Amino acid sequence: MKLQGEVAFEANRETVWDALNNPEVIAKCLPGCESMEPAGEDVFEAVLKFGVGPITGQYRVTLKITDKNPPQTYVLQVDGSGKPGFVKGQGSIKLQAQDGGGAVLRYDGDLQIGGLAARIGQRMIGTISKQLTKQFFSRLVEAAESTTEDSQDSPQIPHPSSNFP
Amino acid sequence: MTTMPPASKQAGEKWVGRSVPRREDLRLLTGRGRFIDDFELPQLKHAAILRSPYAHAEIGEIDVHAALELPGVRGVLTGREVAAMSRPFAVGVSPAPKYYASAVERARFVGEPVAVVVADDRYIAEDALELIEVDYRPLPAVVDIEAAMAADAPQLHEECPNNIYSQREFVYGDMESAKKEADRVVTGRFLFPKYGSTPIETYGVIASYDPFADQYEIWSNYQGPMVGHALVAQALGIAENRLRWIIPTDIGGGFGIKTGLYPYIALMAMASKRCGVPVKWIEDRQEHLIASATGTDRLTEMEAYVKSDGTILALKDRAIDNTGGYIRAPEPGCAYRSIGNHTGAYQIRNLEREVLVVGTNKCLTAPNRGYTCQHLYFSLERMMDKVAAELDIDPAEIRLRNFIAADQFPYKTATGGLYDSGDYAAAFRLALQRFDYDNMRQWQKEARAEGRLIGIGLATVVEPSVTNIAYVGLAKSYLERRKEHPKSGSGEAIMVKMDPLGKVHVIAATNPQGQGHDTVISQVVADQLGILPDDVTVSNVLDTHQRLTSITSGSYSSRFSSAGTTAVVLATQRLKEKLFRIAGHLLDAHVESLQNDSHKIFVREQPQRSIEIRHVAGTAHWNQSGLPEDMDVGLYGVGFYNMPTSEPPTEFDQVNSSNTYGFIAEVLMVEIDPETGALQFLKWVSAHDAGTVINPLLFEGQLQGGVAHGIGGAIFEETAYDENGQILTGSFMDYLVPTSMEIPEVDMIHQETPSPLTALGSKGTGEASAMSAPAAIANAVADALRPLGIEVNELPLSPNRIWHWIKDAQSSPSQ
């Protein structure tokens, strides 16, 4: 199935980019994330436990960030498996700066669902995937806005993933 | 070689032909039926199957230690152990891909067994499944028939390049002349979907391995053919007499689907041996929908060479059947089993065929009700309508012009089929008349003028029954066949015995799945002996250790009403002969001078010279030396009947693939709602000729069921996959079996042209409209959508599909 959308940020593009590449932020945004460990360069392994409606699941997910083109685009690969089935996806994330500050994020991805969820839950999958995606991005917006507020109050602390010369 | 005995004249046709209520119903309706799940054994444990979630994946390590530690778990059997304990199943293609009861190094369809857990109960077994870790390495999957044969397709088996399991070409008659003589060629391309029959009872197996006797005892609701028994014995590497199969009397529907059970029987047999306990496995509905059996999906390309008067001179076709991740017996029957009736009800003498059987990452197949006759007739009957449209001839007329005539029976088809009897034009005319065809066409014209999408659909098909297993030989060329032993036949065995007080008991193994065999047996025996059906008791259990069976035993391809009942007649006649010989001996009268009524045998011209049947029986049991000198002790008759028309294929690849051939004509009318694509049935007449109807009540039941299955296949049912081989229809939410609300009233009319080949003149009737309704409904929809220039070449005809066709037609400029 296709997952596409647009998310608007008040925070500027660089802040959003930083958030998108910050494992702590990603962990906070992933719905039901119980743990996330680095497993290589731009590779993370997370354990997610969530329920949307009747479907509850515990998933082990591998996230891979590739094709980084800061601060504009990257490709996110997701490989997850759990009791209800497995999930495999790839999506591109594009960040565009808005005039007057702010940024717009466009995501365009393909999600393959397999296993029990695919064969029983066809009519729920679309709704649930969209819901989880929405949750992820609304938390990302929160995270980005709070980073902005923080950075306005406190001195800039160099962050490993930001582009300092 | 047995000759066909004449129908009894003395007792009169009292019970055959009557709607005797079913004796099975009382026990089934009051919960006293005994289905596979009702059987228990001491220390019985329960199995659950771990199944591949991937359509195509390499299987690495399977870690079962956590599962084994769960309290209540008795053991786990993995695929590699299955490969160590068994051989691949034999199948009629060469080279053959290796098919075991479980995936071994690779899973090739979603749902393929990967491991089996045996535990104290099913709940624990399923808990244990979740604790098994399998290292899957997914591979690209292919689900489309043509994509599977392409050069860059994922290869499922190294033995079968381009995923082709079987491929052959056939030519019958004189194609060249026919092509020259033709005025026109009409072409068509048809896609028939993959679906099943969803019997209300799923698969069930109880397997018990006895290590001391080195013997297996199996209970299962298998439906035959008993070839499956030989296949499992071979796979397990044991002698057939060490594999006892018991098939309970009560089975909740087969429809050909329960032919695909035998690999699970092997799997559970191995689980029992491995875990040292008897094992019961009852398939749940989800398992059934993803990994039991369905019909094949098929792509057909057809060319009809026709004259302008509508005569079909020749057919050329290429049909590609998809049997899924593996090919298992009785496939490749899908491609060859209907060869005898390939030209249907028509006098088409010239045929060129290419058949292919391919594999994709879908679940496996079995002879789904109709066994690809529905596929064949979908193409053939759509073609008849296409030819009619192109030549501007009425579709009813074109069929009448091409029918085999009543005086041509018995009719040998170009492909070797031997149609025993029929009068197609008469039956079809009956149906058209009942439908009020001419007036309906007129009404359709008027309705069309108002913008309504009304369509009339026809289908006229030959219903073959009693499979001759010889057809499997067609998978190999004549030269290859010559190297092997020939195969043929359709045998059935019945014993009728009489007890000391003169009461009759029938010992049968006809493997009913709800058709009412016992009721029919009692009617037939009653007629033969001049007694009441209620006086006849029947025990109908197939047990390879306690019954005589043949390799073709089982209930499939509607064997029972023709081969089965003939065996009943034979057996009863033999019992009767013995009774009369004993009576003649005791009365000192010639056997030919004797006659009987329900309780005595008497001299026809001198009725006072009589003896009660129970005294005759009493003599046979109590005073064995009072019997005629040359007579064996024992009062019973055995009929083991094989239809004489079941012969091996000729060197020209002609074979009588079935034995009796009935006829069905569908005439129906539909309306399509252009706004929603929804289809409504307005009128439906269905004419059936299955020879002598033994029990009209049972017959009607078969026909109604056939209609429901036919509607299912035409409009609702599909075992659907996405492009990654993930099955989308894993529950009844998405696999749509029509409910009673979706089935219209069908006006059933009958004609009887008795078969000269069976004792009662009966033919099979079990497939019925399952094979003709999809074609007729497709023709009706095509007729309804003709004003929009829409072609109907695929199923199911969901509203979504129909609406998109209408929308595309309306938005593109007309030609």
Next chain:
Amino acid sequence: MKPAPFEYFVPTSVEEAVELLARHGDDAKVLAGGQSLVPMMNFRLAQPAVLIDINRIVELGYIREGDSSIAIGAMTRQRVVETSPMVRDKCAILSEALANVGHQAIRNRGTMGGTLAHGDPAAEVATVLLTLGGSVTVAGPQGKRELSPEELLAGPYAAGISSDELIVEINFPILAANETHGFLEMSRRHGDFALAGVAAVLRMGEGNICERARVALCGVAPTPVRATEVENQLTGKRLDASTIQAAAELASRAVDCEDEYHASREYRTHLCQVYVRRTIQLALERWGNN
């Protein structure tokens, strides 16, 4: 399939049930009619560690006629509401919608609260509630609170209720004398989930003028939704074939779904427009017959 193991509690009062929910929260599911939950549990798609069976809470089974609304206890069986003469008289749209919920056997067990708590996108009862503008009362550790249908349907699968809350009562406004209604849905088979369903309540004035329109859709978005563009297009207009058609076309704006095996997004959107039109027409005909 067999469900995964679970702990099982049978409270006999709302207080007891709420206390259990507070204790177990996210790990618990409430068992009412079980017609949605139990199949999900048997498939192992849902694996609640705790099941709180509220079928013994007798106090939750009632239908009470009020001045302006009907109060229905959460455990009242759908079939009881469907066959209630009072409901048919005062709120016929609910009776008609209920006839589309699964099959009678399912409605014999399914409850009014259960269907709302499950929150299926194609649920008829929630759609009617949304159209009528009723309310839902939930009980939680902090006491009772009332939710509007919009609050209940804040997200798919009853996202508006938190895991420690229990639906106890639903209020359906009574239809006024100058209100007409319609409910239609399209499904593949009798009793199936709707591909698209429409509930409409129109307050009518003189000369077929529609004074107020409330139109809700089910089966075409993550939750049942109001088709506000349709409503705005109908309000204040004289209803005839062309105004209805023009309004129905706007139903596409409320559709938010993907291509699915049974229906493409395009087909579903079109179906929605057709059914909005047919439902409004039905309501109008009904008004004309009165």
